[in-house]
Amino acid sequence: MRFEAAVTVQAPADRVWEVFSDVAKWPEWTPTIDSVERLDEGRIHLGARTRIRQPKLPVAIWEVTELVEGQYFAWVSRAPGITTTGGHRVTATPEGTVATSTVIQEGPLGWLFGKLYAKLTQRYIELEGESLKKVSEDA
Template sequence: MTGVTVVVDVDAPPATLWTILTQPSTWPAWTESMDTVDLLDGDLRLGARARIVQPGLRPMVWTVTAFEPGRAFTWTAEAAGVRTAGTHEVEALDGGARSRLTLGLTQRGALAPLIRLLLGRRSRRYVGLEAAGLKAAAEDRARTSV
């Protein structure tokens, strides 16, 4: 298994962070790592699918395989014998006044080491951009809602 994990503390309540995180069609507005995200089955929930187009990558359909409302979700996509999982976790800090965001990306399968060699740098960059963009969006929303 190969992977990337980014953890950031966010000056926004977990509910604010979760709301933005679970509206993937809005992600391209706050991260340059996404061109389009189309939910194919309505709201984000267990079993829901999303078609994601990212710069320099082939479009992929991701399926939500774990969903804990207000706390975490994981979605997976498969291509060329590699199963990729994206994890998204929100944790309350300071009695719920702040949050911790953990984003992860892992690949499994016979070709996972090759994917890491070819796309590892881009994957690390994209997960970092997503964490930074989500942090900024949540903090901006928290400031303007006060």
């Protein structure tokens, strides 16, 4: 299953990227994250691992698998029967900076987890986008 949400932010792309890619600070600005524990040091990089606790969801460890500095990162969380990929994209446009979040759930249990948590997943990525917009524009 695939979920996606995008929001246009009235802030420079580098500012939006700075907020979006600093995953350790996510609990400070989005209510969809209870806690973040970086399992390595520094800014996100290929192979970086992070443990995230979210309300109503199992604790997950995410590993960065793709990174285009200033534009995009993707990370993957694996559990028995399911692989979840989260994408985070920042795109400068004449109307503002578009921040896009995607969640893709695959594997034998991916469709089941996706169905069971579809409304929650979509609500979370939309709320994260709204929160990202607010914190980026307020700076």
